[in-house]
Amino acid sequence: MLRTLRRPALALAASALLLTTACGGGTESGPGAGAYDGLDVIVGFYPLQFVAESVGVGDVAVTNMTQPGAEAHDLELTPRQMAALGEADLVVHIKGFQPALDEAIVQAKPKNVLDVATVVDMHEINPDGSHAHEHTDEHADDEHAEPTTPTPAETHHAGDGHDHGDFDPHVWLDPTNMVKIAEATATALGQARPDEAAKFTANAASLTSELTTLDESFVAGLKTCERTEFVTSHAAFGYLADRYHLTEIGIRGLSPEAEPSPARVAEVQRLAREHGITTVFYETTVSPAVAEAIAGDLRLKTDVLDPLEGLSPEARGDNYLEVMNANLTALKAANGCS
Template identity: 55%
Template sequence: MLNIPRALGAVAVGCTLLLAAACGTVGEPSSAQPGQLKVVTAFYPLQFVAERVAGQHGAVSSLTQAGAEPHDVELTPRQVASVSDADAVVYIKGFQPAVDEAVAQSGNAHVLDTTGVVPLQTQAEEHAHDHADDSPGDVHSEDAEEGHEHGGIDPHVWLNPQNMVTITEAVVDQLSGIDPDHAADYRANGAALQGELRTLDTSYTTGLKTCDRREFITSHAAFGYLAEQYDLTQIGISGLTPDAEPSPARIAAVQQEARDHGVTTIFYETLVSPAVATSIAGDLGLRTDVLDPIEAITPESRGDNYIAVMQSNLAALEKANGCR
């Protein structure tokens, strides 16, 4: 089980009139209309996919409220019941203990654990430098890294668009198997979404191909899958636990990384206090900007859905890293 006391909020926004009947609620089960599938998802990125695939044939809800802490999410009795009653459930096993327990107790046979199609990976080291020659006084020493996570299982698979293509296919297969009468619609909806995701992937590949630097510093190490896919190097102020307070030694190490790589920007995110990122940037005379792990869509999000926020993230990375 992941030890990530951090939650990913979820909210359904930007629903078109065509999908209005399908757009579900956040935090509580939605009311399906006659003939609609009841689809329960764990948090926003999975909700986004399920809404797009289900279209008018499904009422999609999320178990995680906007701004909540998904790892520590407490499900209401009604939410627990909704997992048992759902026609389909989509979640990431091992990420949210309360959801895992509800699924295990539900006896629901129509459950999609996305780790079956996109396995979670161990967090990569934040930087690829060989520190074998570092002296004990260097900021890269073990003492300097004290309190900073290395290893650990990274759940943030949705920040790689190619993973979202795979998850979309799995949701299409799930809903088509449950409701074969509308399988053609699910496949058409899924193909349309996959086309958008592949376009997004191409934009990232092209936009990040030629840059002045490959390193970026962010408030917590949520972007490992993205960094690996597009040949970037993530330097997290915190590890996989965004609420963890970095030690003074870790802050000093990050500041040295910023100097070593000519970093121009310290990224923070909308659901976590920017105080540490702002302090580091202020000490070094650098800019701050948002790099959103898309754990929720809130009024502060730079976009009203997954695709839009990912595009905003790309623009922020291109500017910070001098890409052209």
């Protein structure tokens, strides 16, 4: 059974008295907070907060630059947040996902920066929107069928109005990538506080065990399904689809707020009919209107599939592990998995 990590404002209740909330920003401790002797860690958005708090529990104060429930792609920083970057002991981000944070890091020159894009396999995006990497099965004993390669019509990432470079940034939706992020975070924290390095390594190992259990639940839960295709409001689930041999049909591209063209809506409807789709997934931080319209036209169900770019008050769980398990439950029901 997965250990439940309740989502604190920071890692320790004792540290909470030292925290303030910046206008327009996420939960903050702020570097230089009185007698606090832990490490001040700044992260770009929620999954990185979850990892930093889990790996550094007891020794870090984590500042999430994205306010709970806000859209992480569109982060804008306050002057206070800009100043805090230069004082932080460690900043963790994914370069290309939040351009405002990338630019601020260049200006503020923090002591230590962990760019997650340097520690996980970032999947390149083809002009047709599919992941360009060749699939390699990391676990030979996973009794999966060979993955279905999405056709150009079945995935949709390009032309979404956001600059993510040539790569899909949503790496955290594959739990095995979160293992790599946890290990890299432990290393970075250990470099910032060598005396505590062994503790960070041990915490990362504990988190890895939970993430491995989560991954095994997805492997088992999605092994035998009536269909492998699923429809989402925006194409955030490419890594999850690749890992578990599914095919994502995104109504929108990488941007959750870009309006799909009439042609794209028609294409999604055609694919939904062709693959016997039962459910159109939407997310809690973006209007479900388009997803509901498509589902209504086809007389399909709607349900939440959370991309976990943030942890909204409406999230189906208090942390990454709980929300991902809720996603698994939703996918199993939609795809007729046994």
